[in-house]
Amino acid sequence: xxxxxxxxxxxxxxxxxxxxxxxxxxxxxxxxxxxxxxxxxxxxxxxxxxxxxxxxxxxxxxxxxxxxxxxxxxxxxxxxxxxxxxxxxxxxxxxxxxxxxxxxxxxxxxxxxxxxxxxxxxxxxxxxxxxxxxxxxxxxxxxxxxxxxxxxxxxxxxxxxxxxxxxxxxxxxxxxxxxxxxxxxxxxxxxxxxxxxxxxxxxxxxxxxxxxxxxxxxxxxxxxxxxxxxxxxxxxxxxxxxxxxxxxxxxxxxxxxxxxxxxxxxxxxxxxxxxxxxxxxxxxxxxxxxxxxxxxxxxxxxxxxxxxxxxxxxxxxxxxxxxxxxxxxxxxxxxxxxxxxxxxxxxxxxxxxxxxxxxxxxxxxxxxxxxxxxxxxxxxxxxxxxxx
Amino acid sequence: xxxxxxxxxxxxxxxxxxxxxxxxxxxxxxxxxxxxxxxxxxxxxxxxxxxxxxxxxxxxxxxxxxxxxxxxxxxxxxxxxxxxxxxxxxxxxxxxxxxxxxxxxxxxxxxxxxxxxxxxxxxxxxxxxxxxxxxxxxxxxxxxxxxxxxxxxxxxxxxxxxxxxxxxxxxxxxxxxxxxxxxxxxxxxxxxxxxxxxxxxxxxxxxxxxxxxxxxxxxxxxxxxxxxxxxxxxxxxxxxxxxxxxxxxxxxxxxxxxxxxxxxxxxxxxxxxxxxxxxxxxxxxxxxxxxxxxxxxxxxxxxxxxxxxxxxxxxxxxxxxxxxxxxxxxxxxxxxxxxxxxxxxxxxxxxxxxxxxxxxxxxxxxxxxxxxxxxxxxxxxxxxxxxxxxxxxxxxxxxxxxxxxxxxxxxxxxxxxxxxxxxxxxxxxxxxxxxxxxxxxxxxxxxx
Numbered sequence: 073x074x075x076x077x078x079x080x081x082x083x084x085x086x087x088x089x090x091x092x093x094x095x096x097x098x099x100x101x102x103x104x105x106x107x108x109x110x111x112x113x114x115x116x117x118x119x120x121x122x123x124x125x126x127x128x129x130x131x132x133x134x135x136x137x138x139x140x141x142x143x144x145x146x147x148x149x150x151x152x153x154x155x156x157x158x159x160x161x162x163x164x165x166x167x168x169x170x171x172x173x174x175x176x177x178x179x180x181x182x183x184x185x186x187x188x189x190x191x192x193x194x195x196x197x198x199x200x201x202x203x204x205x206x207x208x209x210x211x212x213x214x215x216x217x218x219x220x221x222x223x224x225x226x227x228x229x230x231x232x233x234x235x236x237x238x239x240x241x242x243x244x245x246x247x248x249x250x251x252x253x254x255x256x257x258x259x260x261x262x263x264x265x266x267x268x269x270x271x272x273x274x275x276x277x278x279x280x281x282x283x284x285x286x287x288x289x290x291x292x293x294x295x296x297x298x299x300x301x302x303x304x305x306x307x308x309x310x311x312x313x314x315x316x317x318x319x320x321x322x323x324x325x326x327x328x329x330x331x332x333x334x335x336x337x338x339x340x341x342x343x344x345x346x347x348x349x350x351x352x353x354x355x356x357x358x359x360x361x362x363x364x365x366x367x368x369x370x371x372x373x374x375x376x377x378x379x380x381x382x383x384x385x386x387x388x389x390x391x392x393x394x395x396x397x398x399x400x401x402x403x404x405x406x407x408x409x410x411x412x413x414x415x416x417x418x419x420x421x422x423x424x425x426x427x428x429x430x431x432x433x434x435x436x437x438x439x440x441x442x443x444x445x446x447x448x449x450x451x452x453x454x455x456x457x458x459x460x
Numbered sequence: 461x462x463x464x465x466x467x468x469x470x471x472x473x474x475x476x477x478x479x480x481x482x483x484x485x486x487x488x489x490x491x492x493x494x495x496x497x498x499x500x501x502x503x504x505x506x507x508x509x510x511x512x513x514x515x516x517x518x519x520x521x522x523x524x525x526x527x528x529x530x531x532x533x534x535x536x537x538x539x540x541x542x543x544x545x546x547x548x549x550x551x552x553x554x555x556x557x558x559x560x561x562x563x564x565x566x567x568x569x570x571x572x573x574x575x576x577x578x579x580x581x582x583x584x585x586x587x588x589x590x591x592x593x594x595x596x597x598x599x600x601x602x603x604x605x606x607x608x609x610x611x612x613x614x615x616x617x618x619x620x621x622x623x624x625x626x627x628x629x630x631x632x633x634x635x636x637x638x639x640x641x642x643x644x645x646x647x648x649x650x651x652x653x654x655x656x657x658x659x660x661x662x663x664x665x666x667x668x669x670x671x672x673x674x675x676x677x678x679x680x681x682x683x684x685x686x687x688x689x690x691x692x693x694x695x696x697x698x699x700x701x702x703x704x705x706x707x708x709x710x711x712x713x714x715x716x717x718x719x720x721x722x723x724x725x726x727x728x729x730x731x732x733x734x735x736x737x738x739x740x741x742x743x744x745x746x747x748x749x750x751x752x753x754x755x756x757x758x759x760x761x762x763x764x765x766x767x768x769x770x771x772x773x774x775x776x777x778x779x780x781x782x783x784x785x786x787x788x789x790x791x792x793x794x795x796x797x798x799x800x801x802x803x804x805x806x807x808x809x810x811x812x813x814x815x816x817x818x819x820x821x822x823x824x825x826x827x828x829x830x831x832x833x834x835x836x837x838x839x840x841x842x843x844x845x846x847x848x849x850x851x852x853x854x855x856x857x858x859x860x861x862x863x864x865x866x867x868x869x870x871x872x873x874x875x876x877x878x879x880x881x882x883x884x885x886x887x888x889x890x891x892x893x894x895x896x897x898x899x900x901x902x903x904x905x906x907x908x
Contacts, residue, residue: 105798106711112700113707116772117724119765126742127735181480188477203896204485210819210892211491211885212826213733214857218864218881219491222874250472257465299622315487322484346466348473369730376732378829379857383865406734406829413741413833420746432738436731443730447723 124436131433134158134426143430149389149403151412151424158427162391164434166306166402170381173310173398174317174374179367181314182321186366187351189322190329191337209319213379220312220384225303232300232399237292245288252280300399304386307398312384313374321370328362328450329355331457361453365446372442375406376435382407405431492885499882501600502875507660509534510579511597518590518671519664530656537653541643542582545571548640566634573609574647577602578654590672591869597676598875599657606651610644665879673839674863674876681842683883685756685853689835690825692760692848693767698817700764701771702806705813708772709779710801729769733829736766740834754852756843759835766830767820774816778809811902815895822891826884828857838862856884 135143138158146159185205189198228235256276263269332355340350356363386401389408393400409428416425509530516522548567552560575581579595587593596602611628632644647654668678712718740762744750750758782805790800806813828836836858843853863877864870870877 102798109703109707109711113704113712114721115700116704116728116768117721119768120724120727122743123728123731123735123739123765126739126747130738130742181483184476184480185484188474188481192474192477193481201481201485204481204488206892206896207889208484208488210822210826210888211488212828212857212888214826214828214860215495215881215885216491218860218877219495221864222877223494246472246475250469253465253468257462261462315484315491318484346470348470349466351473372730372732376730376734378732378734379861383861406732409734409738410829410832429738429742432735436735439730439732439735440727443727444723447726 127432130429134430137423162389163403163408165391167404169306170309171375174313175371177314178317182318186322186325190326205319216312217379217383229303233296233298237296240292240295248284252284304384305399306402309381309385312380317370317373320373321366324366325363328359332358361449365449368442368446378406378410382410495881498878502879503665506599506657508655508657510595514594514676537650544643551639577605577609591675681854682856682859684842685855686825688756689759690821693763693824696764697768702775704772705775725769736830737833751850754835756848756853759831762830762834763824767824770820775813778812782808815898818891818895822888826888
């Protein structure tokens with residue numbers, strides 16, 4: 073009787089309390105499941121290791137065959153020659169040139185747009201501005217490349233001078249005017265007498281404005297007279313690349329600006345600062361590291377872009393004369409890898425094949441370190457702003 | 461500083477902000493408008509009788525009777541042209557040798573120009589390449605070719621300091637005094653009667669395969685290839701990405717190992733796309749040998765690796781945005797963690813996860829660099845589903861590059877290139893648009 077009861081009891085209670093064996097099974101399944109999850113999550117890390125390994129494995133034979141010196145110091149790029157020459161200096165220089173050019177254009181514009189999105193535009197307008205940026209980010213690079221090659225390059229070649237002049241006027245005139253106002257105001261700031269100050273300031277304004285106008289006109293006419301030999305040049309690519317890296321810069325720096333709290337802004341306003349002063353003197357310094365991270369990501373976007381530079385940079389491996397001449401055709405690392413592989417993969421194992429992997433490794437290493445740096449910066453900023 | 465100046469500075473600061481957003485919008489328009497207006501022209505255009513002949517011969521489309529009627533009407537004028545040609549050829553025979561040689565060297569280009577304009581002339585051997593079997597199929601192009609027929613293009617190199625200048629010489633003046641002079645005004649006047657331009661809607665551009673490497677026909681092989689590559693990449697990357705995101709959000713403990721995994725994720729996101737191509741070539745094709753050479757499979761795998769970080773991030777964000785109360789309610793009802801994830805968290809996060817997936821799908825469809833060495837070929841027909849493991853495919857992104865910069869007649873087939881760009885851009889933008897709409901709906905729903 074007793075044992076039967078006990079059996080009944082335990083049988084009944086089994087529905088609520090898991091038996092030891094079953095608990096063990098569950099625990100096993102849990103750890104098993106979790107380790108499968110972990111395995112899948114570490115798949116990304118494994119892939120990164122594999123990418124480094126397999127690109128490096130094919131890059132090392134090049135350096136074994138030819139050493140480091142030629143690659144980094146010579147600008148003679150004749151891979152198909154007998155024997156081939158593999159000086160990548162001009163190619164590395166070309167990559168640096170378009171990256172610098174696009175950064176110079178995209179960073180000021182991107183930060184200004186990010187400030188506008190985070191601090192100036194009302195929410196209802198922001199809703200329409202954001203999709204524009206997302207669309208700019210979504211357009212495939214080959215479409216930008218096609219635009220650069222088929223529409224922009226001929227335009228630049230035939231009407232390059234006037235285009236440059238107009239761009240110069242539109243961009244420089246407002247800033248110069250502003251600079252004139254600020255300078256004349258600063259110069260007269262020490263004068264005590266209100267009336268005299270206004271008079272002197274007006275005179276200074278007129279003088280400076282005339283000077284600025286003359287300067288604008290002079291540079292404009294120089295630009296207009298410029299003859300552009302080829303539309304597929306570093307300038308074309310820089311402009312297109314800057315629009316491609318803008319979305320990255322805008323969205324990352326907007327996040328950084330948003331991360332600076334309301335209290336900082338309100339403190340600044342309370343001290344009587346205008347919105348511009350608040351942003352420039354308070355918000356931007358606080359968000360500076362995040363913005364730096366955004367700039368790094370934008371630079372990487374421009375450096376790693378392939379299709380636009382391949383289609384529209386002219387692919388001519390030489391350092392321009394003079395060194396800052398953006399109107400000459402150049403060649404970049406990415407375009408060289410893409411363009412030369414078609415012939416080089418027939419000769420797997422030769423220096424001609426492995427040098428392309430060496431270029432890939434160079435790009436990979438640069439992107440790895442800049443990513444690491446930008447990530448560090450973002451983490452540090454988050455810590456500082458959260459007051460730790 | 462003066463208060464007035466401070467105010468001006470403040471206003472101009474605002475203006476700069478607005479300006480840069482406006483510049484972005486304008487840039488978007490400048491890029492998209494020509495692509496859309498010219499791209500539409502690949503489907504809607506003024507087609508000539510040569511287009512209808514081509515459709516009938518190559519694709520078996522069109523009405524036999526109507527075409528025959530049209531042909532007869534066109535033939536009436538063609539016969540007069542051919543008559544003038546043979547009259548001139550007869551006249552040539554009567555000339556002195558030197559004069560004859562001179563005229564013959566000028567007559568050759570005239571014949572070629574006429575042939576590109578209205579199609580093969582009688583008595584010529586039949587062309588092997590399809591592109592020489594028809595005249596101009598598009599009226600816009602035909603007008604350009606008419607100019608080339610009427611005028612010879614010459615370059616002026618007289619000024620060594622400036623770039624050489626283009627100028628035109630009328631061909632009619634070169635044949636002054638011969639019977640051929642009549643030909644030029646006749647062709648100019650009656651080109652419409654010969655080519656019979658008519659407004660055409662050619663939907664086949666999207667569904668036909670290409671004829672003679674995109675000189676005629678459509679872009680179906682490319683559209684299909686893009687579809688295979690992008691969907692293939694999603695098949696690999698989506699499940700992996702979602703599972704990894706579940707691990708990161710629900711199971712991972714803060715620590716050294718976890719931070720390494722996260723760094724790996726952002727590193728992968730920052731790798732230049734061409735390096736993925738190198739990796740795909742070195743690993744999937746040369747080491748794993750998933751296929752003999754390039755294949756859709758190798759391309760999809762490469763693309764999958766490229767879009768994986770994006771999917772993981774989007775899925776993580778979606779899972780994190782599910783309110784904590786959902787999870788707590790489920791756990792308090794005695795549900796296990798795994799059960800909670802499968803039945804409560806993932807369904808609630810699903811729209812957000814799908815949004816990320818859709819955006820990644822667009823990215824995979826638009827990328828070119830990773831598939832150059834792993835999957836893309838320039839010329840090819842559409843492949844069957846069974847061939848994806850072994851054969852390469854044409855794809856929109858790659859063929860835009862190829863047609864625009866490597867095709868031997870790149871300037872002649874701008875309309876095909878524009879059509880391809882528009883197709884690719886609209887695929888990608890439609891995917892993105894649907895993602896944006898989906899996201900707007902989710903945020904409304906989460907707000908309640």
